[in-house]
Amino acid sequence: MRKSTFLKGTFTLAAIAFTLGAFTACNKGGSSTEIIVGEFASLTGKEATFGGSSHEGTQLAIEQLNAAGGVLGKKFKLITEDNQTKAGESATVVNKLISKDGAVAILGEVASSRSLEAAPICQSNGVPMISPSSTNPKVTETGNFIFRVCFIDPFQGTVMANFATKTLKAKKVAVFTDVKSDYSKGLAKYFKEGFTKAGGQIVSELDFNGGDKDFKGQLTTIKGANPDAVFVPGYYTDAALICIQAKEIGLNVPLFGGDGWESDTLTKLGKEAVEGNYFSTHYAPDVATDLSKKFVADYQKRYNGKLPDAMAALGYDSAMLLADAMKRAGSTDGAKVRDALAATKDFPAVAGNITINEKRDAVKSAVILKVDGGKFKFVETVNP
Amino acid sequence: MMHVGAKRSLLGAILIAVVVSLLSAQFNRYYRDVAIDVAINIVLAVSLNLINGHTGQFSLGHAGFMAVGGYIAAKITLVFGVAAAAWSQPLIFLGALLTGGIVAALAGLAVGVPSLRLRGDYLAIVTLGFGEIIRVIFQTSETFGAATGLVAIPKWTTLGWGFGVAAITVYVVGSLVNSTYGRGFLAVHDDEIAAGAMGINPVRYKVTAFVVGAFFAGVAGGLFAHSKTTLSPTGFDFMKSIDIVVMVILGGMGNTVGVIIAAVLLTAVQEPLRALGPLRGIVFALIIIVLMMLRPQGLFSFGKKKGANA
């Protein structure tokens, strides 16, 4: 490596810098004929059903909105990016959606950890972001451009804590947390607080890594502590395997969890082992409001008879709310839309009416479902 | 004489970088971020090249050093920098980057020492193991945000910082290898036992390679943290290390200019590759296989013998 290397190196660096200077196309403003909305979701990878469902809901909403003529005289253009359930990808794709594609609003994500990646980017760019179902409080704490249309984990944790005490009549509960997921850790924390406040006792606390396939070591210890029930605030693939292995070592108490369980993969993988277990979520298709019934019918027509789950309903609601906010604001300008979102009161939505509180969270009820005959059956609604 | 020319090139490069950076407010934000990614990858590739290419030790855990540097730098900034006065922020940034680099260098020392006894594939596995252990440590440590990682890191990395550091890295690594002292790296690469018989202490060179390489990887990690504004432990896994290794192989192990070009190419090509969707990974893997079969010396080495310098 001689002087030529240094010169070559310098030239290379300089060339790059100048070439990029040539891309002086300023940050893309919105197109004048369309409203560009960016969506990021986990369409593939470990939590693919989440992304798939929420995308289907969102897409249905956009299609319906466009069929009705769009908003403010313009139609919507939805640009969807897949983050492959990988950490770090969400930040990259949201950056692209905003700076390269010119999105004026961002919809996403289901999982709190990925919403947390994208939120600071939306906030610093002044682009409103609506998460369909991220429940960790930190997401909206990022800044005043970040909203969600679902409840948050302090509420969900308390819901399940009360459910455990009152309905399951459990006095001793073990908690089995996914240490790789903020959602799981947050929900576990709030559950523990709520449960001990309601007079219960946490007899065992163990951790697993999301994606693990062997849980028998931990489950054996949990069994040894003799709990009445086990709280597993994780995601559906792990939950299914945990239920199976629990039965295999003779841990025959009810297992229950949060909205991370909501997926048909839970029953496909878990089969008999998940029967009789419970989880909380945002929405049940058998809840009988008119809006919900119409949504279910439209969804089944659009997607070959498939039944929508909570993520689909919330994906739909997030898009509808965005359109409504733009209408109320009379503009797609970030700050104006943000203000309109913050002022949302009693917006009629499929998964329950949405009122946005001062923390930019939605005040919503939770529903508890039970796995019965391979399907999710509605048990009860819990109001905040 | 060569050194004077080198110093001039270095200063020139830094100057250009800073000037462009000051003008960069006009640039499309997205492309500017891609450019910063290029700069960071150059630093990573060149620093890994010192360990893999010049000294011939196979390290599969480079992302671990990057993680150490990134987390430490981000933590310092979050604690001290955010509340500090605007004039002091660049200084705090510099301090954070350097501290991150130094701690990463210490990690490099920790990895380098066991490497003394191991060769080839054993070493590769140990470095992989270290990389994973570092990731697990950050994933379980509440101080560093555990599974969430760190968020809301101020976006202080600019083109100037990125390319400035890249230029310094190229200069330092280049000078190191080109000096009389630095011939020792190549000697250890070619034949460790013979080198030992000639009075060169392979221990010193191997460890130095790790320490210096780790330092720059750490600084790159700091730049990365202040560009992406979030750090997550899973972003520094085995795949990230492989990404950097591919840049080094593509460029030609030991070939600094080749490695720089490879880093630029591979970063720039990420965006159009993304459009390929699920084919992206397959193409990436095929590139590795084909490269190893047909042109293991890298795309940009021309008529170079094994062990010869760039």
Next chain:
Amino acid sequence: MHWLQQLVNGLALGSIYALIALGYTMVYGVLRFINFAHSDVLMLGAYSAFYLAPRMEAVFGPQSAVGTLFIIIAAAAICAVIGILIELLAYRPLRNRPKLTVLITAIGVSLFIEFTCQHGAVFGADTKAFPKLLPSRELHFAGIEMASNDLLVLVLTAVLLFAMWFIVQRTKIGMAIRAVSFNEKAAALMGVNVNRVISFTFGLGSALAAVAGIFYAMRAPGIEPLMGVQPGVRAFIAAVLGGIGNLPGAALGGLLLGVLETVAGGIPGVSIYRDGIAFAILILILIFRPAGLLGRAVIEKV
């Protein structure tokens, strides 16, 4: 009290690691390199069983022992062929290149298999439900609960380990394998067909990995293209722990690692580090006893 239960759990997990570790160690023994793609053969074994199961069900009825046996043998055969093909196409052309080149190629092959299988047109990246191959009963004895499938895994692994020992120690091809791992050039001079030995080794190791993959899927019936990565890494560490190149060492390492992981997982406060424990063991072994528990230190000649 539940130490015994944990031991039993750990042995079941460890026997799967042992089966995979055998493959790593045999290939390292004859070729002196780490076959990164081994963990993906595990996955391919599980998927082979996944696709074969419905056809077997049509013939033998659901959850039949005979049907399962057929599935295991068929999947092992398929993966043996795949393993031989990988060696032929990707590693043999590089036989005389520096070890690092082959290592990187192996990484490339592994990634290629994983990404291709993740593509929607092949298997898809989502988790599929592995069919129930055998009815699983809960067995109770000595205060322990064990799934009958776990017991089956333990027994079958023991059988396979014995079979491996027999092949390597008592057959002609086994002697050839030992000769090639001792000194390839000398073996060739003595008339051993080195290429055939290597192919055989790959085939055998891959067959074992396929069986391990099926057992693994039986315990955790969710399969996806990356399922081999974690057990693969653990099995590799087990092989190193036992002494890489050493067959009983690999088995011992596998069982030991399975037990350690399970026990650690059951201790509150430690379970969070379960991922890191395997790697910590790896580094400790390589620093303090790089030859492994049962291995011999090799002096590098000038």
